[in-house]
Amino acid sequence: MDFRLHSAKSADHALEIAAGLKEGWRYVAGGTDLVIQLRRGVRKSDDLIDLSSIASMRGIKEDESGFQLGALCTHKDIELHEGLSAAYPALLAAARVVGGHQIRNVGTVGGNLANASPAADVAVALLALDALIDVKGRSGARVVEIDELFVSSSKTTLAPGELIERVRLPRLTGETHSAFLKVGRRKAMEISVVSAAICLAFGANGVCEKARIALGAVGPRPLRAKAAERLLEGAKIDAELIARVAAQARAECTPRSDPRASAAYRSQVVEGLVKRGISQCVRIS
Amino acid sequence: MSTTHELNLTVNGEEWQLSVKGTETLLEVLRKHLTLTGAKSNCLEGECGVCAVLMNGRVVNSCILLAAQCEGAQITTIEGLANGETMHALQTAFLNRGAVQCGYCIPGMIMTAAGYLKENPAPTEEEIREGLCGTLCRCTGYTKIVEAVQEAAQTMGAK
Ligand SMILES: Cc1cc2nc3c(=O)[nH]c(=O)nc-3n(C[C@H](O)[C@H](O)[C@H](O)COP(=O)(O)OP(=O)(O)OC[C@H]3O[C@@H](n4cnc5c(N)ncnc54)[C@H](O)[C@@H]3O)c2cc1C
Numbered sequence: 001m002d003f004r005l006h007s008a009k010s011a012d013h014a015l016e017i018a019a020g021l022k023e024g025w026r027y028v029a030g031g032t033d034l035v036i037q038l039r040r041g042v043r044k045s046d047d048l049i050d051l052s053s054i055a056s057m058r059g060i061k062e063d064e065s066g067f068q069l070g071a072l073c074t075h076k077d078i079e080l081h082e083g084l085s086a087a088y089p090a091l092l093a094a095a096r097v098v099g100g101h102q103i104r105n106v107g108t109v110g111g112n113l114a115n116a117s118p119a120a121d122v123a124v125a126l127l128a129l130d131a132l133i134d135v136k137g138r139s140g141a142r143v144v145e146i147d148e149l150f151v152s153s154s155k156t157t158l159a160p161g162e163l164i165e166r167v168r169l170p171r172l173t174g175e176t177h178s179a180f181l182k183v184g185r186r187k188a189m190e191i192s193v194v195s196a197a198i199c200l201a202f203g204a205n206g207v208c209e210k211a212r213i214a215l216g217a218v219g220p221r222p223l224r225a226k227a228a229e230r231l232l233e234g235a236k237i238d239a240e241l242i243a244r245v246a247a248q249a250r251a252e253c254t255p256r257s258d259p260r261a262s263a264a265y266r267s268q269v270v271e272g273l274v275k276r277g278i279s280q281c282v283r284i285s
Numbered sequence: 286m287s288t289t290h291e292l293n294l295t296v297n298g299e300e301w302q303l304s305v306k307g308t309e310t311l312l313e314v315l316r317k318h319l320t321l322t323g324a325k326s327n328c329l330e331g332e333c334g335v336c337a338v339l340m341n342g343r344v345v346n347s348c349i350l351l352a353a354q355c356e357g358a359q360i361t362t363i364e365g366l367a368n369g370e371t372m373h374a375l376q377t378a379f380l381n382r383g384a385v386q387c388g389y390c391i392p393g394m395i396m397t398a399a400g401y402l403k404e405n406p407a408p409t410e411e412e413i414r415e416g417l418c419g420t421l422c423r424c425t426g427y428t429k430i431v432e433a434v435q436e437a438a439q440t441m442g443a444k
């Protein structure tokens with residue numbers, strides 16, 4: 001592990017430092033992904049730009065439009081924020097199963113997104129919640145819909161130098177319920193073998209008006225099962241429909257076999273998790 | 286190629302001004318610069334928790350935390366947990382319950398428990414097990430450790 005560490009005082013300062021560096025630099029927030037990657041040698045960086053002391057990228061704010069999470073919010077910050085965790089149960093459930101408490105106290109939401117692991121738990125929950133990502137680069141700020149952020153493992157649509165400033169969660173209206181479920185090889189401290197986040201909005205007559213099904217570790221990126229979502233939208237949900245939706249979601253996945261689990265196992269598990277996630281949302285509605 | 290950073294750190298109540306390398310972790314600073322060897326150096330990947338210390342009251346794995354990112358932080362290690370000659374309730378309870386075998390994981394285990402009890406002062410057994418999930422013990426089978434944390438929580442709550 002050998003690199004120069006540059007401390008950024010503000011988002012603009014970080015961009016300025018980046019502009020002056022030769023390729024091969026990286027941002028670092030909590031370092032819970034990056035420090036390990038550097039130590040293992042799977043990544044090399046001559047320069048790290050430390051974002052961790054940028055005050056404007058911390059904290060959780062609430063206004064009429066919803067919640068804003070600074071990119072430096074830790075998983076623990078999410079868990080301990082009552083308003084946020086009450087409004088988005090899927091986000092709370094995801095933040096609570098990231099690593100152990102030591103990791104949750106340090107790992108950030110920005111890092112979870114930018115690291116772009118297909119198994120990133122908070123990223124999967126945010127995908128089901130239609131989060132908007134405020135991104136800043138040398139050429140200005142822009143908003144990225146979370147579904148447009150991920151490309152493949154470790155790859156995002158962020159342009160070179162762009163950083164994630166904050167994550168915005170739209171306020172959920174009416175009867176909206178969300179759930180997050182994860183299966184690993186052991187109960188805690190485990191990267192997801194499969195994860196699923198579901199968010200369903202219901203109309204006054206109990207009809208599902210909007211559905212989001214986000215799945216982790218069953219494809220090259222956190223993905224949405226969009227055809228399965230369409231089966232739910234406009235329908236009254238019953239057991240038969242849940243079974244069809246889960247089968248459809250399974251068909252939209254392209255899981256791979258790796259040392260954690262086989263593709264066949266992941267396919268089976270994803271179907272089960274989608275069923276359970278939808279049932280959870282329906283039962284509380 | 287590494288950079289050098291001036292670092293102000295309060296460790297177990299004592300203020301330090303240190304000069305550290307950008308690549309150094311908090312664990313290296315504690316063990317090498319300050320010769321506080323309670324926090325152990327093991328997996329260096331955040332997996333085992335034997336390097337756990339409190340940073341501003343929250344438990345962190347010092348092996349993957351860059352020291353230069355800890356500017357101004359309050360660090361508590363196992364060496365600073367007791368109040369002078371009076372042991373911390375967790376230390377007393379670990380002894381009472383015989384929760385220690387080889388002892389290697391215990392500094393990390395106790396600091397993890399100390400961090401968790403700040404967040405949840407009256408945990409159930411299930412919650413204690415989840416609270417300790419980031420720290421591994423290869424000897425005890427955890428039963429006595431969980432009992433010890435339960436006992437400490439009761440003692441601390443009774444005060
Ligand atoms: C033992 C262990 C267990 C874990 N368990 C889980 C788990 O169960 N679930 C899970 O999802 N994750 C898990 N993780 C992974 C990790 O903790 C999370 O992904 C964490 O949220 C990463 O955040 P960070 O701030 O530490 O990222 P860093 O390591 O600092 O950065 C990760 C990447 O994101 C980039 N980056 C960081 N912040 C920004 C930003 N604001 N803008 C642009 N780029 C940025 C960095 O350049 C880097 O490439 C685990 C890690 C460990 C060590």
Ligand code: FES
Nearest residue numbers: 327328334336348
């Ligand atoms: S040595 Fe730090 S977690 Fe294992």
Ligand code: FES
Nearest residue numbers: 388390422423424
């Ligand atoms: S007592 Fe030996 S590892 Fe825990």
